[in-house]
Structures are given as C-alpha cells and as structure tokens.
Amino acid sequence: MAFLPEPLRMIALNPRLFDLTSDGPIAYVARQKLVGSPALPPDLSLRGKTVLVTGATSGVGCEAARKFLQLGARLIIGARDLDKAESLKQTFLGQVPGAPIHVSHLQMESFDSVDAFVNHLGTLGIRLDIALLNAGLFSREQRRLSDGCSLLMQVNLRSTAYLALRLVPLLVPIGHETVGGTTLAPPSRLVLVSSEAHAWSTYDPPSQGDLLAEFCDPAASVDPSYEYYTAKLLLALFGRELARRLDAASVEVVTTTPGFCASNFFPDSTNLLTKLISWAHARSADQGGRLHVHAATCTEPHLSGKYMRDGHVNKLSPVAESDKGEKLQGRLWEEMVKLCSDRGHSFHSSI
Numbered sequence: 396m397a398f399l400p401e402p403l404r405m406i407a408l409n410p411r412l413f414d415l416t417s418d419g420p421i422a423y424v425a426r427q428k429l430v431g432s433p434a435l436p437p438d439l440s441l442r443g444k445t446v447l448v449t450g451a452t453s454g455v456g457c458e459a460a461r462k463f464l465q466l467g468a469r470l471i472i473g474a475r476d477l478d479k480a481e482s483l484k485q486t487f488l489g490q491v492p493g494a495p496i497h498v499s500h501l502q503m504e505s506f507d508s509v510d511a512f513v514n515h516l517g518t519l520g521i522r523l524d525i526a527l528l529n530a531g532l533f534s535r536e537q538r539r540l541s542d543g544c545s546l547l548m549q550v551n552l553r554s555t556a557y558l559a560l561r562l563v564p565l566l567v568p569i570g571h572e573t574v575g576g577t578t579l580a581p582p583s584r585l586v587l588v589s590s591e592a593h594a595w596s597t598y599d600p601p602s603q604g605d606l607l608a609e610f611c612d613p614a615a616s617v618d619p620s621y622e623y624y625t626a627k628l629l630l631a632l633f634g635r636e637l638a639r640r641l642d643a644a645s646v647e648v649v650t651t652t653p654g655f656c657a658s659n660f661f662p663d664s665t666n667l668l669t670k671l672i673s674w675a676h677a678r679s680a681d682q683g684g685r686l687h688v689h690a691a692t693c694t695e696p697h698l699s700g701k702y703m704r705d706g707h708v709n710k711l712s713p714v715a716e717s718d719k720g721e722k723l724q725g726r727l728w729e730e731m732v733k734l735c736s737d738r739g740h741s742f743h744s745s746i
Contacts (some may be wrong), residue, residue: 399485400669401533401661402676405620411595418594418712425676426705427655432685433706435462439692442467446691447516447523449473449501449558450530450588454658459527459683459691462510464491466688473501473512473530490520494518497521503530503554504540509540513561518667523565525691527586528555533661539613547619551626555633556633556731557649559585560742582699584647586691587634589627591652591704594712596624600723606730631702631711634723638700640728640742647699651690653683654705 406412411652417420442658446468452458464470474480480498487496499515502508512683515521531551538546544553568580573664598621600606609615610622630651636637638648657673658680690703714720731741 400601400672402655402669402672404441405592408620409595410597410621414594418591420513420595423591423655424676427676431707432678432682433687433693435466435685435692440467441524441692444524445469445471445521445545446501446525446527446621447471447473447562448527448529449503452476452479452617454660454680455653455656455683455687456527456529457483459529459687460684461487461490462684463525463691464494464496466684468525469495470497470498471516471523472498474498475500475502478593501530503550503558505559506554509554509558509561510738510740513558513565516565521565522569523562525586526559526562526584526593527588527687527691528559528567528686529586529588530555531660533619535619537616537619540613543613544607544611545617545622548626551623552629552633552686553734555630556561557734557737559587559633559637559736560731560735561740563646563742568645572707577713582643582645582647584649584691585637586646587630587648587650588621588687589631589634589652589702591654592624593627593631593715596712596714597621597626598625598628600726606723606726611615628712628715629723630646632720632727635700635702635715636713636724636728639697643699644696649685649690649698649702651700653686654678655685656680658683665738 406420408426439631441463446463448456448460450470451460452474460470460472472480477498477500482597484496484498488494499512501512534547540546540549566583566585568583610617614635634648634650641648655677656679657677661669686706695708702711703709710716735742
C-alpha cells in the first residue's frame with residue numbers, strides 16, 4: 396500500500412485500527428477538527444523569560460516560536476540548518492521588530508552536536524525558563540547512523556532524551572532557594588513533544604539487554620511506523636520518569652502532542668492527496684503551535700509528569716499506564732542515565 400498518502404497509510408495499516416477508544420486512530424482523526432486548541436490568556440506575558448525551541452524552522456515548531464516572541468520572550472532556536480534558521484530569524488524580526496533571538500546549531504542526529512549546543516548556551520550564561528523539545532521526524536528511508544542506530548530512533552528518542560538531561564542544569568531557576576518553604580522563583584518548564592501515535596505502538600521489550608537493540612542493529616529491517624510509534628511511547632515514559640526525579644518546584648516536565656497538523660512533517664507533504672487529507676482532517680500549524688505554547692505556560696496545578704492532549708491533561712496509553720509500562724520506564728531511565736554517564740555527564744536527581 397505504498398501508493399497511499401502517508402497520513403492515510405498510517406491509519407489504514409494501523410495495528411490499533413479497531414481500537415474504538417479515544418486512543419484509537421479513528422477517534423484520533425475525528426478529534427482533529429472537532430476539538431480545537433484552548434485560547435491563550437489575554438494577559439499572558441513572557442517578558443523577561445528565555446525560551447528554547449527545537450524544530451522551529453517549519454511547521455508547528457515555527458508557529459510556537461512565533462507566539463513565544465509575540466508574548467515577549469527571548470527566543471533561542473536550535474537548528475540543523477543555520478541558513479534556514481537565520482532566514483526565519485529575519486522573518487520574525489520583521490514581525491516583532493527588535494525581538495531578542497539567538498540562533499545556534501543543533502544537529503539531533505549527533506550526541507556530539509547536542510553537547511556542543513548545550514555547552515554553547517552555558518558559555519553564554521543562558522538560563523532557560525522554557526525548553527520546548529519539538530524536533531522530530533518521520534521517514535520511510537531506513538537510514539543508519541555511524542553507531543548503527545536508526546535515524547528515526549536517534550532523533551525522536553535518544554537525542555531528545557539526552558538533550559533534556561543535559562538541559563536540566565540550565566532550567567533550574569537561579570532563585571531556587573526557599574524561604575519558609577516558599578520557592579523564591581517560579582519553576583521552569585521542560586516540554587517534550589510526543590504523539591498520540593504512542594498509543595499505537597506494539598513494542599514488546601526484550602527481557603534483558605539493550606531496550607533499543609532492534610533499532611540499533613544495522614542488519615535489522617524495522618517498519619518505520621512501528622519505530623516512530625515506539626519512539627514516541629518511550630519518550631513519553633522518559634518524560635514521566637524525569638518528572639519524578641526532579642523537584643517540581645524547580646523544574647516541571649510536561650509531555651504534549653499537537654495532533655495531526657497541516658505541515659511538512661510527512662515526506663510526501665507536497666503530494667496533492669496528502670494536501671487534500673490535511674485540508675479535510677488536519678489542524679492548522681497555528682493551532683498546533685498554540686497547543687505547544689499552552690503546554691509550556693498553563694498554570695494547572697500538579698502538572699509535572701503529566702501528558703497533555705488537545706490542551707488538557709490526559710492519561711497515556713493503557714500500556715504506558717500498566718505495570719509493564721512502569722517497568723519499561725524504569726529500564727529506559729537507567730539506559731538514558733548510563734548514556735549520559737558514558738559521555739562524561741552525570742544526572743543528579745537532587746536538583
């Protein structure tokens with residue numbers, strides 16, 4: 396069924412096609428037009444705040460970055476294509492004259508690039524109030540990186556989780572000290588962009604060894620849809636565990652999804668049929684961007700560790716909420732912390 400437009404192919408070949416709950420693909424499609432994004436508070440201001448956005452040069456990430464600027468934030472853009480990012484910066488400056496925008500190279504295929512990016516921010520003395528880790532991709536091309544890991548898993552999970560861990564020290568508010576039990580500075584917020592597709596994963600983890608072995612075996616052939624669903628499931632579990640390891644009075648961790656938005660996310664986004672499907676069923680990139688900003692700024696209590704769908708707190712998939720999901724989450728956490736340690740960086744849960 397390779398002739399099908401990618402959005403339709405994901406539904407037609409979906410392993411959860413007959414799941415009629417709100418997690419299933421049929422309900423997912425229906426929600427995109429029936430459920431809108433919440434309006435941002437008219438008095439919302441981010442003046443004096445510093446916001447990092449990855450995946451900001453197009454689509455939903457671009458719209459989120461634009462809204463952050465319009466709200467008065469200082470914007471940090473981490474981008475693979477610096478020419479494209481600089482061009483976007485000039486566009487933004489034409490819309491918000493004098494806006495503080497800093498562009499820095501970030502190649503999510505590479506842990507070395509992630510390290511260089513974080514080190515660069517640290518050298519500049521940057522402290523973050525919001526980090527929106529929106530960079531992600533989907534492709535049918537089964538491309539392997541130098542260590543054997545697939546590009547899909549590297550960008551959508553490994554580098555995103557690694558970047559999140561590396562950014563934690565930059566997110567801790569300088570005034571985190573407390574007086575009489577009251578925190579002197581509001582918490583920063585780390586927003587991880589998962590997907591409703593996390594609920595469609597049929598991943599069955601190995602009983603022992605590396606959780607990602609099948610995705611890091613150069614000889615293996617893995618269906619890209621299955622790999623994407625699994626990466627988004629694991630990212631959601633990682634975010635939930637990271638939230639448990641951090642003091643929510645210092646850094647909140649929220650996982651969100653913009654839903655299916657009209658953008659260039661799919662490789663065949665310029666295909667006429669894909670455009671028609673997007674017109675009929677997708678949210679606008681502006682709506683998706685607004686959902687991102689909402690997840691980054693809403694003041695709902697006890698939000699850290701939660702998953703937001705359609706702008707509201709929602710449970711993760713039944714698998715993620717099960718004992719099996721909890722065990723998988725623990726193993727994934729250990730592997731990601733070990734990755735940091737192996738690269739010379741430690742994570743302190745006392746932060």
